[in-house]
Amino acid sequence: MKMNSLIFAIAFILSFAGGYFLFSGGDSAGTVADSPEQQETSDAEKTEDGNKEETSQETVSSEAxxxxxxxxxxxxxxxxxxxxxxxxxxxxxxxxxxxxxxxxxxxxxxxxxxxxxxxxxxxxxxxxxxxxxxxxxxxxxxxxxx
Ligand code: HEC
The missing domain is CATH 1.10.760 (Cytochrome Bc1 Complex; Chain D, domain 2)
Structure with a gap:
């Protein structure tokens, strides 16, 4: 469970980085590679926290x-x-x-x-x-x- 959250946090950061590169016109390969991982961990998070996982994670990570x-x-x-x-x-x-x-x-x-x-x-x-x-x-x- 600890590991899951850690992976999620990393995926979360990566997804930001991916978005950044996408917007700044960087290569999209990074974004494509990121998406499955992000989806996987969001699913894991869903079973743990119910819905609203995006919102709660955002709050926690902006606080931290x-x-x-x-x-x-x-x-x-x-x-x-x-x-x-x-x-x-x-x-x-x-x-x-x-x-x-x-x-x-x-x-x-x-x-x-x-x-x-x-x-x-x-x-x-x-x-x-x-x-x-x-x-x-x-x-x-x-x-x-x-
Ligand atoms: C290299 C590992 C390491 C890092 C990085 C680190 N700490 Fe610590 N921190 C410790 C250890 C170990 C202690 C226990 C007291 C000691 O040995 O200094 C501690 C103690 C503390 C304490 C006192 C808590 C208590 O109950 O005694 C606070 C507050 C704290 N750290 C805040 C921070 C903050 C804020 C940061 C980031 C700026 C940070 N630490 C980064 C290892 C670390």
Whole structure:
């Protein structure tokens, strides 16, 4: 099931990329190759979530976009909003509330200057802009309220 959602997320991104190339007049081979995969996974999703799978997936992926863009999902999932991700780091569903207690600073401060080992490296290598950080905090706040 985890795998299915992952494949769906990838197919979803690919379908965007395919659309982009189609509109910009790029080669259509990519689009043709993408379609069967996309259909397959939409069907799988349908049995899981009932109808409206397109709408719900769009919402989830636009919410998680900031996490996706900044590579957070390679190590973190956010189960409460249905976002699959890596298991190297903890699930971030409750991070908005937990970080203060665990790390002695707010999530906002933590994401600027993490005190934990791995995150120091992650942020040190790739500091988040104010906009990205605000987006991420918004998503994680919402996740914590689910
Ligand atoms: C290389 C894997 C990796 C990446 C990429 C990564 N993290 Fe982490 N993250 C971790 C690990 C591991 C921890 C556990 C604490 C530690 O060792 O730093 C963690 C901890 C956290 C915590 C504290 C959660 C808690 O309960 O203690 C937050 C918040 C967090 N990460 C947010 C992010 C965000 C936002 C991004 C994207 C900008 C991100 N992480 C990218 C591995 C990663």
């Amino acid at each position: 976009e900031a996490l996706e863009r900044n590579n957070c999902l390679s190590c973190h999932a956010v189960e409460s909003i249905g976002v699959e991700g890596g298991t190297t780091g903890p699930d971030l569903s409750k991070a908005f509330q937990d970080v203060e207690g665990k790390h002695g600073k707010s999530l906002d401060e933590f994401l600027q200057e993490p005190t934990s080992a791995v995150m120091s490296t992650v942020i040190g290598d790739n500091p988040l802009s104010d906009e990205e950080r605000t987006e991420i905090i918004k998503v994680l706040q919402k996740a914590a309220e689910q």
